[in-house]
Amino acid sequence: MRRTFVVKMLLGAAIPLCMTLASGVALYLALQSSLSASSQMLQQQAIIASANSLKLRFVDAETGQRGYALTGREEFLLPYEQASASFSLMFDRLVQMVEDQPEQLSRLNNAGNLFERWQREAATISIERRRNGISTPDVENLERGKQLVDSFRLLMNELTEAANLQLQSKQQESVIIGHRANLIAIVGFGSAVLAALVMWLLLANQTSLSVNGITQAAKRMAEGDWRTRAPEIGQDELAEMARAFNQMAERLERMVSEEQKARHSLAQRVDDMVASRTKEMLAMNHLVEMLQSCHRRDEAILVLESILPSLFTTTSGALFLNEEKGEHYPLVVSWGQPDTIEGKRLAEGDCWALRRGKPYEISGQINHEIICAHIDNVGGCHYCTPLSAHGSMLGVLHVGLMEGRQKEWENRKQLAQAVAEQVSLSLANIQLRERLQQQSVRDPLTGLYNRRYLEESIQRELGRAKREQTPLAVIMLDLDHFKCINDKHGHSAGDKVLVAVSELLKRALRGEDLICRYGGEEFTLIMPGATLDIALLRAEHLRSSIEQLRIEVADDQQLNVTSSMGIAAYPNHGDDTQLLLSLADDALYKAKSAGRNQVHIAAEQFA
Template identity: 30%
Template sequence: MSFRNRLTLFFVAIVIVPMVSVAFVLFSLISDNEKGKADAELRARQQTAVNVYTQARQAADKLAPKVGTDARLADALRDGDDAAAKRRAAQLQKELGLVRLRISDRSGTRVDVGSRNAVAAATRTLEDADGAEFGRLQLSDRSAPVYAREVKRLAGLEVVVKGSRKVAAATVENPPDTTLPRVGVVELRGTDFRVASFPARGFGDEVISVSILSSLDQVESEIGRSRLLAGGVLAGFFILAITCAVLVSRSLQAQIGDFLEAARRLARGDFSAKVPTQGRDEFAELGTEFNTMASQLEQRLEDLRRERVRLESTLRRLGEAFASNLDRDALLAIGVRTTADGVGADGGRATGGEGERARGGELGDLEETVLRVEADALEKGEPSELSADSGSALAHPLRAAEGDEILGVVSVWRRGRPFAPSERELFHYLAGQVGISLENVRLHETVQRQAVTDELTGLSNHRRFQDTMASEVERARRFDASLGLVMLDIDNFKMVNDTYGHQVGDQVLAAVSRVLHEQSREIDEPARYGGEELAVVLPGTDLEGAFNLAERVRAGIERLEFPSANGGALRVTASFGAAAIPDSAVDHSGLIAAADSALYVAKRSGKNRTERAVREGARPPQ
């Protein structure tokens, strides 16, 4: 027997047996795959039903405060007038578009109006004026039939909603009275359905079962078509293999070599490698498929590269958000970009009291529309939308956490199609998050400012004073510069407190602090050192400059007048100690000690005066 014949027989032998096995395994996999796809799709559709139920309950929950805070209903319930409570509840049901409204307490149901066919009930606890639990409020604006139709519209499958006693709604005829299984197969009207159910809370202690049904006929049909297709492919391949065995044997080695070389180049990342596809045999087809696979791999890698770029962009934006957590302008820029990208807008911007703070995209012919919608949102203090021939715009006011203060407005715009309801909802959510972020920044700045500011005087506190002294002393040492320090103490301040009271004493301390602040430069650091003792750090100032500032402050304090209870005027004075590096000291503690020592020399020398501190060996200023 020739090699060609043996090769043909060998080829047939290694093809027939594996193909039978492949057919068996493939048919089993097709069945399992189609059923798995059907189950996965059913679970996804079930999640849609869960989401619709949750959204309906959330919608009802938004209406609960209007019922729970209704004064007439509360009065009727408190007075035990159930008839009046029921009438008022019926009015509220009609006004709010509720399907059912139920109020109960420990004694049982007090009010129950509307259809018993309501689902997706929102539950709130009712409290009396003392904050004690009074009862429970349940309400819903969705009936079971409406819910079932909505789920069928969104999920595209049949729905059965069953209460504890009977079927509340169904999109199929003659649904069974029994509760359908959580997962399984049921027969309805001679048709098998794959069913997935989930429990949901209804009114009172009732548990509602929501079942999603998918016909198995379509699954079996898909299995049959897939098996037929797979069988046809296998049969065709088998016939081609037998028919072309002789021809394949002649070019087998060369073609295998071509494939091997192309595979090696592909493994090295060279996707330009192409297998020669001469002829019309199976190897030529395989070569074509190989080349197609190489092109697809190249395309997939390109897609992965683009996805990686998008992921990196998202991660960078997230990193920017973390890095700029307390940077108002950076947060606004990130918030505007995220909001505009999230709703597919052409652009967006944030404006505040200082004008435009951040923008992405050009306004163009939509500028007037955007200005109008922003003005409307600022005037009403509520989200606004405006459509024009050229496009649409949305605006959302940025509010402070407390009060009615509006910090600014975020707006987006798009040419062409208007914004969908889901896009509007997402925009208002994202804009609200921008407002929360800005409020967090403002609160942080307030806390940060309070942490280093004395509440009574408005000056820096002792901690900030010490930090500033340390940094300025180090800067003066590094650059061989001067650093001045003035310390002052209000004369006879204890007598002011004892004679006129601490309230007047606080007024005196605040007024003296104001004079000190007004006489200080922008770079100076006035601070409350302790009690009635104040200080001011003077970067770049020598001893004579510190002395001159102290004299100006002393003169300003002398001019202060405070009304007294006896109709006269209270006047105060202060004593000052001026020191500087290097004239008075060479380090942090030495400078404070020198200024403090000079202050007490001024006290002992008659008060209402300024004394300089000169360290030993230093030449006093002329």
């Protein structure tokens, strides 16, 4: 009887315990699956980021190749070569990421083949043509290059879309796994408790008050009261059984409590991590897209002011960009910083990242005693990363994290480095685009606007004058006997004369007046708001100033030069740009025919 009772009691304890352990194992496997799904989601996010960076490298290579093909300037080959070199590294890294995904690997290999074809069939041919002195664009080559670029973008878009679909699939899988874990916990532990209850009920008829007490305790536990305990009466087997039951109850209470805490903590961490990474990725993609759409530096700064604070929500930070002329780095955007940082300007020596040309970290273990001069609050962790491209320093990005949040530090540093790289490339491309734009409308010798810009601007200014019903004057200016200066003193002396006269015109005219080098020694002046009489006074003043100008063409030699001018004005001489230019040019010819060094007004036109 005693052994039978012990065997029954052992069975009553062993069966629920085995079910509990089985449920625990199943729950552990479900949690492992959830962690695996999270890891795969992170991998897809990395693939998307690398694919976007790969597209940017292709765009940089195409921009550099196109700039060299259009201008023939060697410095445009640098971004092409750098982008081509980094393209191969990033391509290999992305291949490693998708090597276990045949479809993605096939798309990536096709994209790589398109890049190689573009280099071989478009970029190299265009560059060799330019190096051989052929400046005329090859329309067929340009069209072929464009088709290859479009095909590459399409493939990379398919790759990122596929990665996004896999990311969404893994997110759904993670949710399903969470539901499965809840089901395992409920069914497994519920079954264990139910089995224990059945065993206690079967033994109720052969047990005394102690067994009834254990049975009542088991019932209360089945109802969810994990703190209940069975009465321990006497020192017999029933008492030992009660004690064993109580020990089991304590273990179950701890296991359930720990399991609930672990499940809740894990689910919360996974949700937070996925939401944070997704938000960062979307914000990063938005930042890249907006910067790629900017055509000017001030537009890029507005984009950075709008997006950076929302991208670094848990950190403080600041972005300093170099002045276009000067050696300082004024603050352009800050977040989470004290008011004292407003209007701050950095010198190169104020930041160790600028001095070293590479990132500089300040944390509890690294450089905690050497602080950059621009950091006011030295508590927590700080990371400064320089913005550089094509060998020039563009600025520095600083992020700080308060004490107590060190677990986020590595992710914040990686995000800051990625943002710095994207901002550097975008700002460098904008600078390159602005430089090309200036070169296309400026005369390289004098710095004045060229004839192409004149033809665009005079149409705009005349249209404004018509709308606002204000006058507009056009002056054609030609230097007298300029050919004799070139023939007698050489072209270098002629260039000095042109530069000196150009500087005089810049100083003498208003800021709203437009000065263009029309060609050779001939200049065109557009004066919005100037009547014919005002234009005549200004022209006479310019003629006199040029006549008094002494130009040093050698150490012991000075030249003086005179000028002839012709004037036409709206509305006196008509409302057509070509007519005004033609009449001003005719008046200039009459001034030269009348003996030079004088100003003539065009004859008024009559209907």
